[in-house]
Amino acid sequence: MNDLTPTPEERAANLKGMGCARKRVEDVRFTQGRGNYVDDIKLDGMLFGDFVRSPYAHARVVSINSEEAMKVPGVVAVITAADLEPLGLHWMPTLAGDKQMVLADGKVLFQGQEVAFVVAEDRYAAADAVELVEVEYEELPVIVDPFEALKSDVVLREDTVDANGKATDGAHGPRNHPNHIFTWEQGDEAATEAVMAEAEVVAEETMYYHRTHPCPLETCGSVASMDKVTGKLTLWGTFQAPHAIRTVVSLISGIEEHNIRVISPDIGGGFGNKVGAYSGYVCSVVASIVTGKPVKWVEDRMENLMTTAFARDYWMSGKISATKDGKITGLHCHVTADHGGFDACADPTKFPAGFMNICTGSYDIPTAYLAVDGVYTNKAPGGVSYRCSFRVTEAVYFIERMIEVLAIKLNMDAAELRRINFIKKEQFPYQSALGWEYDSGDYHTAWDKAMEAVDYQGLRAEQAQRIEDFKAGKTRSLMGIGLTFFTEIVGAGPVKNCDILGLGMFDSCEIRIHPTGSAIARLGTISQGQGHATTFAQILASEIGLPADSITIEEGDTDTAPYGLGTYGSRSTPVAGAATAMAGRKIRAKAQMIAAYLLEVHDNDVEFDVDRFVVKGAPERFKTMKEIAFAAYNQAIPGIEPGLEAVSYYDPPNMTYPFGAYVCVMDIDVDTGVPEIRRFYALDDCGTRINPMIIEGQIHGGLTEALAVALGQEIAYDEMGNVKTGTLMDFFLPTSWEVPNYETDYTVTPSPHHPIGAKGVGESPHVGGVPCFSNAVHDAFRAFGLTQTNMPHDHWRIWKTANDLGLHG
Amino acid sequence: MELKDEIRISAPRDVVYRALNDPEVLKQCIPGCEELEQHTPEHLEAKVVLKIGPVKAKFAGEVFLDTSGAPDGFTLKGEGKGGAAGFAKGGAEVTLVEDGAETVLSYEAKAEVGGKIAQLGSRLIQGTAKKLSAKFFAQFAEVVAEQTAA
Numbered sequence: 009m010n011d012l013t014p015t016p017e018e019r020a021a022n023l024k025g026m027g028c029a030r031k032r033v034e035d036v037r038f039t040q041g042r043g044n045y046v047d048d049i050k051l052d053g054m055l056f057g058d059f060v061r062s063p064y065a066h067a068r069v070v071s072i073n074s075e076e077a078m079k080v081p082g083v084v085a086v087i088t089a090a091d092l093e094p095l096g097l098h099w100m101p102t103l104a105g106d107k108q109m110v111l112a113d114g115k116v117l118f119q120g121q122e123v124a125f126v127v128a129e130d131r132y133a134a135a136d137a138v139e140l141v142e143v144e145y146e147e148l149p150v151i152v153d154p155f156e157a158l159k160s161d162v163v164l165r166e167d168t169v170d171a172n173g174k175a176t177d178g179a180h181g182p183r184n185h186p187n188h189i190f191t192w193e194q195g196d197e198a199a200t201e202a203v204m205a206e207a208e209v210v211a212e213e214t215m216y217y218h219r220t221h222p223c224p225l226e227t228c229g230s231v232a233s234m235d236k237v238t239g240k241l242t243l244w245g246t247f248q249a250p251h252a253i254r255t256v257v258s259l260i261s262g263i264e265e266h267n268i269r270v271i272s273p274d275i276g277g278g279f280g281n282k283v284g285a286y287s288g289y290v291c292s293v294v295a296s297i298v299t300g301k302p303v304k305w306v307e308d309r310m311e312n313l314m315t316t317a318f319a320r321d322y323w324m325s326g327k328i329s330a331t332k333d334g335k336i337t338g339l340h341c342h343v344t345a346d347h348g349g350f351d352a353c354a355d356p357t358k359f360p361a362g363f364m365n366i367c368t369g370s371y372d373i374p375t376a377y378l379a380v381d382g383v384y385t386n387k388a389p390g391g392v393s394y395r396c397s398f399r400v401t402e403a404v405y406f407i408e409r410m411i412e413v414l415a416i417k418l419n420m421d422a423a424e425l426r427r428i429n430f431i432k433k434e435q436f437p438y439q440s441a442l443g444w445e446y447d448s449g450d451y452h453t454a455w456d457k458a459m460e461a462v463d464y465q466g467l468r469a470e471q472a473q474r475i476e477d478f479k480a481g482k483t484r485s486l487m488g489i490g491l492t493f494f495t496e497i498v499g500a501g502p503v504k505n506c507d508i509l510g511l512g513m514f515d516s517c518e519i520r521i522h523p524t525g526s527a528i529a530r531l532g533t534i535s536q537g538q539g540h541a542t543t544f545a546q547i548l549a550s551e552i553g554l555p556a557d558s559i560t561i562e563e564g565d566t567d568t569a570p571y572g573l574g575t576y577g578s579r580s581t582p583v584a585g586a587a588t589a590m591a592g593r594k595i596r597a598k599a600q601m602i603a604a605y606l607l608e609v610h611d612n613d614v615e616f617d618v619d620r621f622v623v624k625g626a627p628e629r630f631k632t633m634k635e636i637a638f639a640a641y642n643q644a645i646p647g648i649e650p651g652l653e654a655v656s657y658y659d660p661p662n663m664t665y666p667f668g669a670y671v672c673v674m675d676i677d678v679d680t681g682v683p684e685i686r687r688f689y690a691l692d693d694c695g696t697r698i699n700p701m702i703i704e705g706q707i708h709g710g711l712t713e714a715l716a717v718a719l720g721q722e723i724a725y726d727e728m729g730n731v732k733t734g735t736l737m738d739f740f741l742p743t744s745w746e747v748p749n750y751e752t753d754y755t756v757t758p759s760p761h762h763p764i765g766a767k768g769v770g771e772s773p774h775v776g777g778v779p780c781f782s783n784a785v786h787d788a789f790r791a792f793g794l795t796q797t798n799m800p801h802d803h804w805r806i807w808k809t810a811n812d813l814g815l816h817g
Numbered sequence: 818m819e820l821k822d823e824i825r826i827s828a829p830r831d832v833v834y835r836a837l838n839d840p841e842v843l844k845q846c847i848p849g850c851e852e853l854e855q856h857t858p859e860h861l862e863a864k865v866v867l868k869i870g871p872v873k874a875k876f877a878g879e880v881f882l883d884t885s886g887a888p889d890g891f892t893l894k895g896e897g898k899g900g901a902a903g904f905a906k907g908g909a910e911v912t913l914v915e916d917g918a919e920t921v922l923s924y925e926a927k928a929e930v931g932g933k934i935a936q937l938g939s940r941l942i943q944g945t946a947k948k949l950s951a952k953f954f955a956q957f958a959e960v961v962a963e964q965t966a967a
Contacts, residue, residue, distance in 0.1 A: 063903040063932025119932070139874070139901045310936065728929060734936035 019618045024557060025550030026764065029701040032542045033557075034535070043274040046229040049244050051302040054231070055084055057288070057295055058134035059311070060124040060141045062116035065152070065386040065729020066164070067145040069112045072124055077140040082133035084299060086141060087125040087291060089113040100260055100290055103283070103508055104360065105179025106189070106351035107167075108389060110287045115148070117164060117349030118388045119729050120314035125291040127303060150729040154323065154346040154383035157187040164349065164384045179351075180360045180382075189351050189382030194365040194442045200377035203338035207329030211417040215409055216798045217402050219321035219346070219387070219723045220716075221313050222394040223741060224536070226276025228316050229306030230289045232296040240267050241296070245289055247272045247564075248282040249574025250534055252511055254566045256285055261293065272564035278536035279713070280392035283354040283576050284317050310734045317354070317390030318723050321346040322402045328410045334420050336429045339376040339441075341367050341406060345391070347382050353391035354576070355398045356506040356513060362398025363497045363663075365442035369407035370451050370495040370667060371429040376441035386729045395713050395774035397498040397577040404494045408779035409796065412491075412786060416795055422787075423464060426493050427455060437760075444497060446665045447759050450693070454755045455493055458669035458691045461753060464489075467673060475791045484679050490672035490784025494776040498768040499582025499664040508573060514659040515583035516570035517591040519548065521652035523641040525634030526558035529591070532572010533584040534564040538770055539702045540580060544588050546698055547764060551592030552599070553619035553633040570655055578666070578768035581698070582759075587658035589763040594654035598640075602652075603631045605645050664759045664767035668692040670776045674784040678815050681807030683719065683785060685748035690776070693755045695767035707752050707773040714777025716742045718785075720802040740802070789813060818907075818930070820946055823923040824954045828965045830913050833920045834888040836961045837911070846956040848949050851875070859884060865897070867949075870941040872934050874902030889913060903932020922954070 014022070024030045037043055062069075074086035089111040092098040099107045112123040124141050128134035151157045151164065163169055163186040170176050175183040180190035204210055230245035241263055247253045250272045258265040275282065288305040295303040307316065327340040345361060347353060355362040361380035368376050393399060411429075415422035430451040431438045438446040467489050474487045503512030516532040529548055533540060541561040549556035563569055572584060596616060603621035604611040607629055614621040621636070623629040631639075639645070640652040673687040690707055697703055720740035724732040733739040758765025778799075785801040786794060792813045797805070810816060826833050836842045840861065844853040849866040856862060861880045866873070878897030886892070894908035907928030914921045930942060 060901065063901070065931075142900065310933075314936070726935075728931050728935075730931050730935040732936065737940070 016618050023549040023553065023555050023619060025546050026696065026698050028546060028699065030542055030546060030556060030699055032539045032702065033545070034539060034541050045226055045274050045276055046231060046244055046246055047306050049231045049273065049304070051231065051233060054302040054304055055127050055129060055295065055299060056131045056134045057125050057127050057292055057303050057305040058131065058138050059122045059288070060126065060138050060143060061311070061315070062112065062119060062121045062123050062145070064116060064145050064147055065119040065150045066117060066148040068115045068148060069123065070144040070146050073142040074124065076142065077126060077137040080128070080133055080137040080140065082129035083126065083137045084129065085127040085295065086137070087111065087127065087295060092294065095294070097260065097290060097294060100285060101256070101509070102350055102352040102389070103285070104351040104353040104355060105357065108350035108352055110290045116145070118386055119731055120311065120388065121349070122287040122315070125295065127295045127299065150386045150727070151187070152385055152387060152725045152727065152729050154344050154385055157383050157385050158185050160187065163187070164386065187384045189347055189384060190360050192360045192380045193378065195377040196375065197377045199375050200338050200340050203375045204327055204329050204340060207337055208332045209417060210327055210329045211410070211414040212327045213410060213413045213796050214323070214325040215406070215796055217320045217322040217324060217405055218799055219318050220394065220721050221318050221723050221739065222279035222281035222392065223313060223739065224277030224279055224281050227307045227309060227312040228282060228286055228288065229304070230292045231302055231304045232292040233302035234296040234300065236300050240269065241293065242269045242271065243289070243293060244271045244273055246275055246278070246282045247574070248275070248278045248534060248536065248576050250564055250566050251532060251571045252508060252573060253285065253289070255511060256509065257293065270566045272534045275534065275536040278576065279395045280319060280354065280576055281312070281317050282536070283392055284352055284390070286316055309736060313723065313739055314731045314734050315388050317352065317392040318348070318388055319390065319392050319394030320402060321391070324402070324406045326406060326410045328414050330414060330418065334418055334425050334428055336371055336373050336414070337375065339368055339373050339410070341378045343380040345380055345382045346385050346387065347391050348385055348387040348389040350389040351382060352389035354393065356500055356508060357510070358505055359398060362393060362400070364399040364403050366400055366444060366495065366497045367403035367406050368440050368442055369404060370431060370449070370493050371407070372431045372435065373441055378442055387725060393577055395710055396771045397496055397500065400496055401775050401778055404496070404775050405779045405782070408492050408494065408783065412783055413795055416790060422491055423459060426491070427452065430455065430493070445662060446495065447662050447761055448757050449495065449665060449667055450755065450757045451493065451667060454667065454669045454691055454693055457753065457755060458671055458689060461691070462671045462673070462687070462689050464671070484677065486676045486678055486788040488674040488676060488784035488786070488788030490674065490780045490782070490787055492670045492776050492780035492783060493667070494772070494779070495665055495667045496578070496772055496775050497663045497665055498578035498771065499660055500577050500579055501663055502661060503659045511573060512659065513573045513579070513583070514657050515572040515579070515587050516655065516657045517584060517587040518570045518655040519591045519595055519653060521552070521554070521595060521637045521640065523638050525554055525637040527552070527554055528560040528562060529588065530562045530569040531584045531588065532570050533575040533580040536575060538575065538580065538706070539699070543581070543698045543702055544585065547585055547588045548592050551589050552595050553616065570657070578771045581766045581768045582664045582762060583658055583660055585766055586660060586763045587656045590658055591654045591656035594656065595652060598648070598652060598654070599633060599636045601648055602636050602639050602645060605648070606631050606636070606639055661761045664695065664762060666692065666694045666767040666769060666772050668772055668776050670780040672780045672784040674788060676785070676788045676806060678810045681803040681805070681810065683801070683806060687751070688748050689751045689753065690773060691753040691755065692769060692772050693757050694769035694772065695756065695758045695762065696765035697754065697756065698766060703769050704752050706770045708750055710771060710773025711750055711777045712742055712747050714774045715747065715781055716740055718778045718781035718799055718801060720800045722800050818928045818943055818946060820926040820928070820950060821924070822950065823921060824958065826920045826922055826958045826961055827918070828920060828961045829918060830915045830920045831888055832965055833913055833922060833961060836957070836964065838882070838884070842957070842960055845960055846953050848952045858882070867899070869934050869945045870937055872902050872937055874899035876905070899932070899934065901933065903930060903934040905930045905934070
C-alpha cells in the first residue's frame, strides 16, 4: 500500500531543512515595500515628539522657557526634567548599572543631549516648536579626552561624588577619581609581569580603536499608546530585546508587566544600536500617559549618529612576550575605555568591558592579564557591540595587531607566527588564561586551507618584487597582505554568569503544530535583517519533519512570544536556535507516541525518518508528520493529551566559539593614499551551517561594515565636544562603489554542546574583517618601518603614513 | 576657524572709523541683520538671521568693542546664540591704515562654532563666513562712499 517513493533524499530536499540554501522568505515583503517599520505605524490621533537638544557638550541648564514654543499651532506639551521628576522618571537606569538623565536635570554632559521633549499634532509643528524653546546655558569646561578626564578637577558627574567631592563606589566597585567609572581585571597580573621580565622578547604597542557608530539604515524610534480605559500600554519600538524592554518599562514606570505589551515590528538593522534604552522611548511613554493619545518619536540621522549608542572608543596598550623562535609566553593588556557622559554600555552585568578577556585570541598563551578602566567624558553615552559580541572586535583587533607587532620584532613571517601559536585541535575544550573555556576548534586546518587558497607564498613573492620595484622607482604602489585569524565568543549566555539587569540570558521557542500539518513557532529573539523567519523554520523542518515553507516564525510581540533576551552578540542561533531544536524534539517525542498508537506498535518500535515515523525494520509501515499532526487533533489517544505543542527555554551550558581565517590583498597608491582591495578571502567556521546563502549574505554584510570601520568610519569630536561626523556627508557608509568582491569559504567544526552544533555567524566577518583590512594597510608599509598607525585608515591618514615614512621623496 | 582679509575703501580713515561704529551703517551692511542696538559705544546687541547650508536660524548676539586703539583700529569680541541651531563666539582685530584719500581696512578674525551649525555646516562654515564678510564689506564700502560723496 505505502509508496516508498520519493526517496529519503528527495523527501529531505522537500523539507528545505538544515543545509538548504533556501531563499529568504522575508524578502517577498521587503522587496515589495511591504515591510512594517516603527515609522510605518500610524494610529488615530497620534501625536509626535521631538527633542530640544543641547548644542553644548558640557553646560549648566540655567532655565528653560517654552512659552513661545507653546504658541506654535498644534503644540500640545513641552516636557522637561522638572515635569518628569515627580514621576521619578527624569533619570533612568542604564544596562551597565549606571543611570542616565532622560531629560537634562540641571546640566548637560554631551552635545545633543535631550533637554526637553516637544509633543505636537504633527512632526513639523514639533520641529518648529523645538526651535522656539529658549534654553539658557552656562558653559562648563569640556573634556573629550579620557586621559585628561582622569587628571582633571572638573567633575562631570556630580551625582557620583559625595559631599567632599570624593568618588562614591560604582556598579563595578571602587572608583579612583570622580570621572572614573570602574576598573575590571582578569587574569594574573603578578605572573604576567614575571613572564614579561624573564622573556627573551617583549613587544609593546599602544593603539586607539576609534569611536564609531552602528548607523543602521532605520534610526531608533517608538510609538507609545496608553489605553486609559483598559490601563494597557502598547509600545512599538526599535528594540533588539523587546522582553527586556517590557521588564524595564514596568520596573521604572510602575505599570504592571501584564499591562505592557512591547512590539518590535520589522527592524531596519540594529548592529547593537537598538539594544539600549533611550530617552525617546521613555518620553513617548510619558507623553502618551499624560495626553491619553498615541505618541510617536523617531530620531533623524543626525540624532542617531550623535546621541544613540556609539561603539568602541578603546585606548589599548599591550605587551606580548615570546621566545626567540616565536612561541608566545605572555600577554598584558590595559584599556582606557571612553564611555561618554553616562555608562550606558550594553554588556552582561558581570562584564563591564564585555568579553574583552577573549583577547588572547586563537593562541595558546599560558599567562595573561587584562585591566580595563572605564572613564566619563563629555561625549555621547553608549559603548555597544557594533556587529560583534560584547567588545569582541576590540579584543580581536588588539591581539591580531599585537601578533603583527611581535612578528616585526621577531623579524618573522606573521602567518608562521600565528601557526606555531594556535591552540591545537586536541587541546579543546581549551581553558584560556583569561577565564574562558573554548568549546571546539580546528585552527590549523582552517589556516592551512586559507593559505593554500590564496597562494600565500606566491603573494609574498609578488610583494617582495613590488617593494624592489618601488625602491627602484618603477612603481608608486605598495602591496599589503592583511592576515587575521579570529576566535569569537558568542551566544551569551549561560545564566550562571550572564545576565542583563538581573535577567538571565537564556532564550526560548514555543511551537504549535496545526491540525493540517503546518506550524507556527515563536521565539524570544527578534530579527533585524538576519533572516530568522527563514533559518529558524529550517532548523524546525529538520527536527520535526514538516516543510520549512509550512512553518511561520514570529518574533517581537511580548504578548505572544515566550520570554527571551533578544538578538545581539550573535546569540540567536546559539541560544534561541538551540531552544528551537529542543522544542522541536519535544514535538517529535509526542509525535512518536502518536505514531506508535496509530501504527499499533510499541513507542520504541517506531523511528524518525526525515518527515515520518516508520516501524523499525518495516519502512513501508509509516505515518507522516502531517498525518500525525492531524491525529493529534482528532483522535482520542489513551494517555496522551490532544494537541501538538511544545515550549523550550534554553540555558546554554557554554558560549560558542566561531572562528575564521581571513586574507586581504591591497594595493596602496602612496601618493594619494587610496587603497584598492584586490582580493578578500574569508574562511568561516560557524559549526553546523543552517543556510549557506544566508551565511554568505551575513559575511558580505559584516565584511562591508568592517571595511567601513577600518577604512574611514568614525565619530570624531573637536575640542569643544562638537560631533564632527554627524551626517552621512562626513560619516563613511560604504556603497557598492567601495566594496570589493568577497570570496567565502568554510570549514565545519560543530559546537559539541549545542543541540545542532551551530555557533552563530552574523558577527564573525566584522570581528575578523576589521583587523584584516587594518593589517593589510600596516603590512604594505612594514618594509618601510611602520609598526602601528591608528584606524580609520582613510585616504588622508594613509597618505600621511606614507609621508611620515618619507615615501614622498 | 580663522578669517583674514584686506579691503580698500574710498574714504578717509576717520570717516571709515566712524561708520564702523555707527549702528545705522552696520545694520545696513550686516547680512541678515534685523535689529541692532547700541547700549554704549562699546556694547552692541544684534539679532541676525543666518543661513549656513541647511541650517537657518536667528542668532541673538552681543558684541563688545575695545576702542582704545582708535582711530588706528579696534578689537571686538562677541557671542551669538541661535537656539537649536547652535552658537558662535569669536573675536576680531581690525586695523585701519590711511593711504592717501583712501583707507585700507584689514582684519583678522577667529571664531568657534558649536551645535548644529558646527556639525551640519562644518564644511560650509569657512566658505559661508568668507561670503558673508565679503558681502558686508562690499556693502560697507558702498555706504561709506555714498556718505562721503554726500
